[in-house]
Amino acid sequence: MTQPDPSLGLTDQDLSPDDEPHLTQAGCAATRDLVFVAAERLFAVHGFQKVSVRDITAEAKVNLASINYHFGSKDALLLEIFTRRTAELNRARAKMLHEANAAHAGKPPVRAVLHALIAPPVRWMDPKGERLISVQFLIRARSEGTDQMRDILRTDVSHLRRFSDALLVACPQLSEEEVYWRLHFSLGLIHNNRFAEFDRLNTLSGGLTREDEVDLLIQRMVDFAEAGFLRS
Amino acid sequence: MTQPDPSLGLTDQDLSPDDEPHLTQAGCAATRDLVFVAAERLFAVHGFQKVSVRDITAEAKVNLASINYHFGSKDALLLEIFTRRTAELNRARAKMLHEANAAHAGKPPVRAVLHALIAPPVRWMDPKGERLISVQFLIRARSEGTDQMRDILRTDVSHLRRFSDALLVACPQLSEEEVYWRLHFSLGLIHNNRFAEFDRLNTLSGGLTREDEVDLLIQRMVDFAEAGFLRS
């Protein structure tokens, strides 16, 4: 057992800046990474509890004991996938919010803030990209996740607070409580895009796979949320 | 095995009009009903997969074999809870939409339609009532449910179509596709009110248990959704 504990100090900008799992040699994924991607896919599709370690190791074509050797336990594997994807998503959102701040002299309008919140996860839902399973995984984690995961989501207010602060600046006429609720509602638009709807995203109006369909969906969501914020 | 198959033809207005489980004798719940309420509670709190039949029978203080005797299997029990609660919720929504139609000569405004859609499930979230676990169960079923459940939710468009039709009448300037998306977003406001937020609903601003807090939340949600629909 020479495996170091995966330090799970997740806030935002930490977690070394590399996005993808290490590949030991050009294009040849190590066992650890094979397990990671197989587990993420199966968890995202079938749910956390319905997937056994045997399902994962079979999908990854590795030995049964690999999960406990490389990750310590099934739950630790689950948590590592969760922390990595959460950090990636938070980074993408924070980057867009930062750009919006830079473009508007520190006082971005409501629409720009909401766009920074909504665009990253919806972009991941593009059926062409391989990040679809990552966002499916994260959406599942919100309801099926461990108590530990929900604690992370709840205590990681430092991330969402940047957005609520920006919205408070953009909407000075709204109370803090009002901003909280409307931000909460706006997040609901994203989290409700679950699996039944993913098919709809694919099949609606004869194929949603056009290049700009995802951007159109983002625009629709931002429009809807912005109207809710700008309501007199 | 003299148990008849639970006929699961769920659409809307069927399922005999009695709301609560039959009580064999005054106040004395039969084994079947004890299992039903215990299972609903445990499923709502801990999730579907994490609850075993032994957990349920222990909570209900009945024999282990009771579930398979009265319901056929664990999945059949789960499905019966789901169909009953779904029918109840659909009935409540349909009734409010009917009343809105009657009050506005068949052409209710957007706000009335959205209120009929949002108010029933949020009223159930009242921590004082005993329906909180029912709505928690239904929200869980939306993501953790069987394929069979999601099929029911998806194919039961006859229910949601009443609302989309009413919204089309109320918003003649919007295309059918636009109405569909905004209705989808509005539903997201409800389904995102999950468990972490239920606590918030209880503890926010020093206790949300006041009589009119739930109505205030409904008003906030309807306001937000209405703004998204009336957006020019």
Next chain:
DNA sequence: TCTTTAGACGAACAACTGTTCGAAACCCTG
């Protein structure tokens, strides 16, 4: 009164769960 039958009960079943262990195979450094 005897017979029938729905239900409750305890015990057991086979299948599957996550995890552990020791040995074998591997790889890189001497």
Next chain:
DNA sequence: CAGGGTTTCGAACAGTTGTTCGTCTAAAGA
């Protein structure tokens, strides 16, 4: 080549899962 550390492998572990079986109780029907 020989070394030790790292990884893989097959097998097994103990525990839990949903389900089934035969038996027993008790109330209803004739």
